[in-house]
Amino acid sequence: MNNDLPWWQTESLTVQDGALCMDGVVLETLARRHGTPLYVYSRPTVQRQLRVLQAMLAQVTERYKVYYAMKANRHVGVLAAARATGGVGLDTCSPREVETALMNGFAPEEISFNGGMLSNRDLAYLAGSGVHCTLDSFSALRRYGEVARAGTSVGLRFDPGVAASYGQQPKMVYGKSKFGFDVEECAAALDAARRAGLTVDAVAMHIGWGLPQSSADLVDWAFGRLAEVARQCPTLAMINVGGGLGGRYLAADQPLALETWRDLIGKHLAPLGAAIVCEPGTWVVAPAGLLIAEINTIEARRSATWVGIDAGHALNPLPALYDIPLEVISLCAPLAAPAMVANVAGHINEGIDIWARARPLPALQEGDLIAFFPAGAYGASMASNHCMRGEFAEIVVG
């Protein structure tokens, strides 16, 4: 490994002749042409990430399926890239997502649905859509049974019972949360499904967002619990391990290694013989995207030195609302050494609209462009129009 390379460099995100490039496209030129704020997504990265995951699963089972979680990024180009990869379905969590998946060429049998707190309207749509649904409450089982054809297959989602996530942040932990049956309720949930006329063919668990390597023991325990419920299900065809795989957000991050994840699936779940299903969002698309913004203000105040930009947390809630850091890269001098320490703030009228605090940054000037990375997941797909600052462009390269 070349230690001179920045941690964020990927096969697609590179520095060429001193300029930041995505798949060979000079980002400064692209952003000057299309304006800022601009999301740029790398098609090759989406496909590479998906293929790596498929290859990993193939090492522990012959029967697996990757459903890309489109909630992370539903840009048509990203969905097309996922589809063109081959063997990849879409994971959805709302009727509108199902409709979008269908409109983008995915057949109902290539679409999984995994959502909670579902209305009768949602359930009626899902029953008619032909997509496989994973449900997570007695109420949803009962009401789905009233509208779905007798014998319709469903999955049951279980609460992982552990607090595992990026930085152990409560907002990204799914154990003891609003989602899923308790493992101890498995027999009752199976019984409720039977009474509703549904066939349980899958058990599912989504453990947490951005799982770090330090959570390996918790993932080990949770997959063991998932195996317990899988064994109780006589009509089991699939075990769904959800998403949760992440990448680095800052240099010091140590995400759960794919090999660890694979080994834990191999230890607990693959031997049960059912197909292994996963629903990755972040893993697939986070490193495929960055958000480019223009600096409009640089000013030293008593509070700090502030770098102001033309994009706020309306376009990407991760730093401001979830305390998830993003790397800040200068487009014209991506390898320059730090020359100042500053806060980077957006143009939304809220004190929380801060992208980075006390961050070492290279020498920057008003009018310069910076990129936030990795910004492909849960950025554009979670954008709002707060303060009517919701406009941005998206481009797929590669």
Ligand SMILES: Cc1ncc(COP(=O)(O)O)c(C=O)c1O
């Ligand atoms: C049930 C389920 N599956 C998959 C995902 C995708 O997760 P990630 O982006 O961590 O891969 C989520 C995210 O919230 C989820 O709730």
